[in-house]
Amino acid sequence: xxxxEEGEKRPLSQRPEWSDVTPVPQDDGPNPVVPxxxxxxFTETMDYFRAVYFADERSLRSxxxxxxxxxxxxxxxTVWHFRRLILEALNADLHExxxxxxxxxxxxxxxxxxxxxxxxxxxxxxxxxTSKELDFTKKILSLDAKNYHAWSHRQWVLQExxxxxxxxxxxxxxxxxxxxxxxxxxxxxxxxxxxxFLGGLEAMRESEVNYTVGAIIAKPENxxxxxxxxxxxxxxxxxWVNDPQVSSVCLTVLxxxxxxxxxxSTLLDLLCHGFQPSQDFINxxxxxxxxxxxxxDSNLATAVCSVLGHMDPMRVNYWAWRKNKLPAQTA
Amino acid sequence: xxxxxxxxxxxKHVQYILLVEKRKGDFESxxxxxxxxxGAYWGLTTLDLLGxxxxxxxxxxxxxxxxxQHESGGFGGNIGHDPHIVHTLSAVQVLALFGKLNVLDIDKxxxxxxxxxxxxxxxxxxxxxEIDTRFSYIAICCLSLLQCLDKINxxxxxxxxxxxxxxxxxxxxxxxxxxxxxxxxxxxxxxALTGSLHHVDKDLLGWWLCERQVKSGGLNGRPExxxxxxxxxxxxxSLIMIDRAHWIDKDKLIKFIIECQDRENGGISDxxxxxxxxxxxxxxxxxxxxxxxxxxxxxxxxxxxxxHVVNRIFFSR
Numbered sequence: 001x002x003x004x005e006e007g008e009k010r011p012l013s014q015r016p017e018w019s020d021v022t023p024v025p026q027d028d029g030p031n032p033v034v035p036x037x038x039x040x041x042f043t044e045t046m047d048y049f050r051a052v053y054f055a056d057e058r059s060l061r062s063x064x065x066x067x068x069x070x071x072x073x074x075x076x077x078t079v080w081h082f083r084r085l086i087l088e089a090l091n092a093d094l095h096e097x098x099x100x101x102x103x104x105x106x107x108x109x110x111x112x113x114x115x116x117x118x119x120x121x122x123x124x125x126x127x128x129x130t131s132k133e134l135d136f137t138k139k140i141l142s143l144d145a146k147n148y149h150a151w152s153h154r155q156w157v158l159q160e161x162x163x164x165x166x167x168x169x170x171x172x173x174x175x176x177x178x179x180x181x182x183x184x185x186x187x188x189x190x191x192x193x194x195x196x197f198l199g200g201l202e203a204m205r206e207s208e209v210n211y212t213v214g215a216i217i218a219k220p221e222n223x224x225x226x227x228x229x230x231x232x233x234x235x236x237x238x239x240w241v242n243d244p245q246v247s248s249v250c251l252t253v254l255x256x257x258x259x260x261x262x263x264x265s266t267l268l269d270l271l272c273h274g275f276q277p278s279q280d281f282i283n284x285x286x287x288x289x290x291x292x293x294x295x296x297d298s299n300l301a302t303a304v305c306s307v308l309g310h311m312d313p314m315r316v317n318y319w320a321w322r323k324n325k326l327p328a329q330t331a
Numbered sequence: 332x333x334x335x336x337x338x339x340x341x342x343k344h345v346q347y348i349l350l351v352e353k354r355k356g357d358f359e360s361x362x363x364x365x366x367x368x369x370g371a372y373w374g375l376t377t378l379d380l381l382g383x384x385x386x387x388x389x390x391x392x393x394x395x396x397x398x399x400q401h402e403s404g405g406f407g408g409n410i411g412h413d414p415h416i417v418h419t420l421s422a423v424q425v426l427a428l429f430g431k432l433n434v435l436d437i438d439k440x441x442x443x444x445x446x447x448x449x450x451x452x453x454x455x456x457x458x459x460x461e462i463d464t465r466f467s468y469i470a471i472c473c474l475s476l477l478q479c480l481d482k483i484n485x486x487x488x489x490x491x492x493x494x495x496x497x498x499x500x501x502x503x504x505x506x507x508x509x510x511x512x513x514x515x516x517x518x519x520x521x522x523a524l525t526g527s528l529h530h531v532d533k534d535l536l537g538w539w540l541c542e543r544q545v546k547s548g549g550l551n552g553r554p555e556x557x558x559x560x561x562x563x564x565x566x567x568x569s570l571i572m573i574d575r576a577h578w579i580d581k582d583k584l585i586k587f588i589i590e591c592q593d594r595e596n597g598g599i600s601d602x603x604x605x606x607x608x609x610x611x612x613x614x615x616x617x618x619x620x621x622x623x624x625x626x627x628x629x630x631x632x633x634x635x636x637x638x639h640v641v642n643r644i645f646f647s648r
Contacts, residue, residue: 026364027410042361050411076365078412084459116461146556152508159507182554186509189498194507223542223554231498315541318578 011041012048012068017061023047024054042072053082058089067100074108080117097121098132102139109140115149119156130161138170145174146183155190164195179215185224189231205232213249221259226266241273247281254284261312264288264304268322271301301326337589339619340597341626344612345383347597348374351609367409368399372421373613375428379637380616380628389429396422397434404436404443405457415457416447420469423476427640437477444470445482452487463504464495468517472634475524476644489527492518500535512543512552516565523572523633537575540566548583549602559601560591560611563618568632571621585622588615 012018025047049069052062066083069076087097101118108114118136122129137154140147158164168191174184192204209232215225229249233240240246247270253263267281277300285303293306305323309316352374354360363370371392378384399406399422405414406422419440426432447455447470454466467488474480494506495518501510502518515536522528543550543566549558550566563584570576590603591611598607599615620630629638 054411073362073365075362077415078365078407081413081457081459112461116456116459119461120459146553148504148509148511152504155505155507180555182556183509186497190507227499234498314544314546314580314583315578316580318538318541321578 012044012065018048021048021051024050026050045069045072049079049082053078058086060090062086063090063092070104074104074111074114077113080113084117084120094121094125095128095132098125098129098136102136105136105140109144109147110149112149115153119153122157122161127161130157130163133157133161134163141174145178145181148183151183151187155187158190159194164191164197167191167195168198175215179219180222180224182224185228189228201232201234208232209243209245213245216249217252219259220253220256220263221261223262226262230266230269237273241270241275246270247275247277251280251284254281254288257288260288261308264308264311268301268304268308271304272326299326337586339589339616339624339626340592340594341381343594343597344592344599344616345378345381345386345597347593347607348377348609348612349386350597365408365412366418368396368406368418368421368425369408370609371396372424373609375425376630376636377609377613377616379428379640380620380630381626382628384428389431393426393429393431393434396425400440403446404439404441413457414443416444416454416466416469416473417456419444420473423473424634424636427476427636427644430640430643432477432644435477437479441474441477441479441482444473448483448488452484452489452491454488464492464502464514464521465504465517467492468521471521471524476634476636478644480525485525489522489525489530492521492527493530496530499539500532501539509553510539512540512550512562512565512569515540516569519569519572520633520635528573531573533573533575537570537573537578540570540575541578544579544584547587548580549587550579550584557602558587560588560599560618561601561614563588564614564621564635567618567621568635571632576621581622585619585624588618588622591615 013023023044045065045068049065052059052065063083063086066079066086069079070083087094098118098121101114101121105114105118122133134154134157137150137157140150158167168188171184171188171191174181175188178184192198192208193201198204209229212225212229212232215222216229229246230240246266250263250267250270254260254267271277282300285300285307288307289303290310293310302323305319305326309319309323312319351360375384375387375392378387395410396406398410399408399412399418401407401414403414405416406419407414408418423432423435423440426434447457447466449455449462453462454470455462456466470483471480471488474482492502495502495504495508495514497503497510499510502515503509503511504514508514519528519531522530542554543552543562545551545558547558549560550562551558552562552565567576567579567584570579588599591599591601592615593600593607596607599612600607601611616627617630617635620627621632630636631638631641634641
């Protein structure tokens with residue numbers, strides 16, 4: 001039995017092993033909504049696919065024609081569906097199938113059908129596939145570190161098959177490559193909360209706060225670490241308010257007077273949760289006010305909203321709404 | 332004052348869609364034949380929003396749609412394709428546009444969808460078991476249009492969606508997955524249609540969503556990604572469903588969408604000067620509808636169908 005599918009260049013109609021098959025043209029219905037004429041080689045491949053598909057022929061040559069159809073058009077989900085039926089019928093070598101998928105994925109990294117097929121194969125192989133799946137997703141992510149399909153697959157692999165040991169280190173490396181990679185921050189949260197090797201969110205909190213504060217100082221305009229910092233406290237808002245590192249990083253960024261929007265919005269949230277600001281905070285916000293703003297705003301939270309409305313005019317309605325919603329007794 | 336907002340080339344977009352439908356010998360048509368059902372939904376809904384649905388031969392479309400239905404009750408992307416929940420919703424939406432839901436065997440199609448619900452409340456796309464909150468939305472939207480939501484376990488469906496909620500207030504495709512505007516639309520839409528929006532932290536999510544607006548006025552789908560016209564739909568419809576649409580700068584978004592048009596040949600692309608396609612044409616026009624752009628009919632943010640179509644389903648007996 002020969003698995004090799006590469007290299008065959010003759011049209012299907014000229015290959016002896018297909019001589020007994022009558023190709024089936026696409027049926028667009030008696031009055032096609034969209035009559036289509038097809039490019040010749042694609043047409044021929046799909047005609048032969050339809051022949052074996054409608055005959056339900058689950059053979060090796062059928063497997064080969066699905067490969068050819070997929071190489072020409074990886075989005076056709078019916079072809080993938082039939083390929084799975086054939087693989088099952090032939091009890092095919094699924095490690096070989098992983099190689100096939102890898103080749104197709106190179107040209108189509110965002111294709112739903114490819115990722116779903118990969119998941120199906122990996123599920124059948126179980127933990128035999130773990131390191132291959134982690135390698136495969138790593139490879140795809142090295143080309144596009146935010147590929148949503150790759151991350152979804154990787155999370156599934158970790159949860160179903162394992163391999164958590166190096167995941168935090170992998171997140172660290174990706175964030176070194178691009179500290180703005182929101183997918184990597186999401187994965188980091190996934191790892192620290194779910195990895196059986198790390199002890200859970202509360203155990204990891206202190207070291208993660210240190211790490212996140214460093215990331216914020218490096219790029220205060222980066223949305224992700226601010227949200228991550230809040231996420232480290234999950235439902236425990238009081239601990240978030242009381243952690244001196246949280247308010248301190250706000251003050252550091254505000255005092256530097258550059259890229260202060262997220263520092264201001266975090267300070268606003270802290271104030272709304274009862275944070276008692278020192279004079280340093282009041283001074284830092286004062287220093288950010290522009291002459292046209294109401295200098296007499298004695299209420300710090302109100303002042304922060306005013307500054308934000310000015311600094312982030314695209315979201316002026318949001319900051320006005322925040323100002324309006326402030327409880328009377330906020331500092 | 333800033334530059335004046337340009338015009339929507341409505342007539343050009345209508346011609347573009349009709350051209351795509353008639354195109355022969357085009358490789359692009361060929362490689363997308365398996366998703367013709369989605370394409371029909373995008374194209375026909377756009378035509379309706381621009382007031383030109385009557386140009387299309389309704390009977391031809393309806394009979395083609397029905398030829399795509401399988402014994403299982405599900406619809407494929409075109410004749411000869413396997414059933415999938417994605418195409419089943421598009422089929423129902425296309426029939427709804429023409430007021431032809433009555434051609435359906437309701438039991439048959441709703442049984443197909445109900446059969447795709449899993450024990451944990453999630454939905455699979457088809458018999459092969461892919462799970463994604465997109466399919467939760469699709470199942471709920473479809474059954475809601477057919478007024479048969481009671482065929483599924485709504486409570487479990489809602490619980491599964493809530494399990495996909497992240498700390499930033501957003502939702503991903505599965506529990507733990509990164510918040511993404513497309514997935515957020517699906518989850519918020521599903522919660523809206525099942526009367527379950529109380530599970531959404533509207534202030535927190537509203538803020539995350541309005542932070543999607545970037546300097547050009549366009550919207551992205553996740554932090555630090557490029558803007559794309561289709562997020563004009565996913566983000567904005569989500570904001571509308573949670574009553575926070577006023578948190579984005581609407582004029583700037585309109586300007587961005589208008590700039591994504593191909594003024595010569597019609598059609599809308601993902602961002603200015605890229606190639607156009609029917610998908611982005613639909614989402615651009617639907618986005619403008621949500622922004623109440625003159626000359627575009629109102630669209631329902633949860634059902635993603637013209638409001639008059641939704642009203643016809645629920646308010647005429």
